[in-house]
Amino acid sequence: MSRNKKRIGKSMDPKYVKRRQRGLAVLVASIVLLVGALGYIGFQMFSGGNSNDYEGTGNGVNQLVEVPEGSSMSELGPGLVEKNIVKTNEAFQTAAANNTSAGSIQPGFYRLEEEMSAQSAVEALLDEERKVDLLEVQGGSTLSDVVVVGGDVRYGIYSMISQVSCSDGACVSKEELEDVAANTDPAELGAPDWAIDAVNARGDDPRRLEGLIAPGQYVLDPNMGAKEILTDLITRSTDLYNSTNIVERAQAIGLRPYELLVASSLIEREAPAGEFDKVARVILNRLDEPMRLEFDSTVNYGLPDVELATTDEARAEETPWNTYAMDGLPETPIASPSEEAITAMENPADGNWKFFVTIDEQGTTVFTDTFEEHLDRVDDAINSGILDSQREAEGAGAGGEDPATEQPAGE
DSSP states (O other), X not given: OHHHHHHHHHHTOHHHHHHHHHHHHHHHHHHHHHHHHHHHHHHXXXXXXXXXXXXXXXXXXXXXXXXXXXXXXXXXXXXXXXXXXXXXXXXXXXXXXXOTTGGGOOSEEEEEESSBOHHHHHHHHTOGGGBOOOEEEOTTOOSSOEEETTSOEEOXXXXXXXXXXXXXXXXXXXXXXXXXXXXXXXXXXTOOGGGHHHHHTTTTOGGGGTTOSOSEEEOOOTTOOHXXXXXXXXXXXXXXXXXXXXXXXXXXXXXXXXXXXXXHHHHHHHOOTTOHHHHHHHHHHHHHTTOOOOOHHHHHTTSSEEOSSOOHHHHHSOOSSOTTSSSSSOSSOSSOOOHHHHHHHHSOOSOOOOEEEEOSTTOOEEEESSHHHHHHHHHHHHHHTTTOOOTTTGGGTOOOOOOSSOTTOOO
C-alpha cells in the first residue's frame, strides 16, 4: 500500500507534468508546421509556381524604365514593382543576385514589359537592344530633311523621331508625323497661345510647327503614336519657353514672343560659334532702319536643295521666308532656336553693323557698317572660293559645302 502511494505521488510531481506539457506543445507545433508546409506545396502545385514572381517574358504592354547614372539593381526593384514589370522586389533582387552580369547595367532608358519574370527583367536591363535611343534636337535643327547640293541629306526632326520611335520593328513614319503636323489643330498639340495664329496662317504646311520643338534630349514612349509624340514634344517645349518668361523677354526688345523665336532661328542658321550676339545686333539694326534682312538662310529654307551660295533666281523668288524678297522677319522660324540664340537676341553686342559675310573655309566672319565695306569683304569671300556654287558640278559628283550655318548672308 505504501508503495502505491509513493508511485502516485511521483506521477503527480509538478516538474513531471510540465515536461509532459512541453512535449505535447512541441508535437502540436510540429503538426501545424507540417500541415502548413503541405498546404503551401499544394497551393504552389495548383497555382502554377512561385506566387512572388511572374512567369515568362511579359504580357506585351511596354513600359519605359530609367536606369539613372550610378544606380544599382537594389534601387531599381521598387520602381519595377510599381510599374507592374516584376511582381515583387524580393524576386527581382534574388534574380539579380543570381546573375553575374547584373553589376554591369548601363544608365539609360529601357523598354520592358509588364508581368515579366524577375529573371527576364534582369536580362532585359542588360540587353543593349532594349535600350531606348534619345531624340536629340540641336539648335538649328529643322523639321524636314535638308538635301545639300552635291552632298548628304541632313535629317530633320520628323525623320529623327521616326528613327527613335521603333519598337519591335514598327516605327512611326515621317509621313504620319507630317500629316498630324499639317492637319491637327495646333492647340491640340500643345502649341503656345502666342503662336497659334501664326501656325494656322500657314494652312496645311507640315513645317508650320517649325521652332515649336525646343532643342534638348527627349525620351519617346514606345506606346505613343504620331499625334501623341508631337503633342508630348510640343507641350514640353511650350512649358520650357513659357518658364523662361519669353513673353516679357520679347517685349523688352520690341518683339512678340513668336517673332523672338523667328529671329533667334535666323541666328542659328546664320551665325558661326561665338558670333551669335553680333548677328543679333545686325538683325535688330536692319529691322530698326528699316531695311531687308537679305539672309541666304531664308532663301534656302524654301528650296528643295541648298548650298552656301544662293542664286540670283532663288533670291528673287517670293516665299514666306525669303528676306531678299520681303520686308521684316520670315513668317515662321526656319529652325529650332536654342536658349543661347534667344539670349543673344535679348543681349545683342554693341555695334552699328548691318552686314556680315564669312570669308574663308575656316569660318572667319567679318561684320561691317557700310555696304561699300561689305562689298570688299564679299570679294574676299569670292576669292577664297567659299561662295563657289556646286550646282553645275553636281552631276560630276563634286562635293558641296554643308550649309550648317548660312554665314555669307546680310548681303
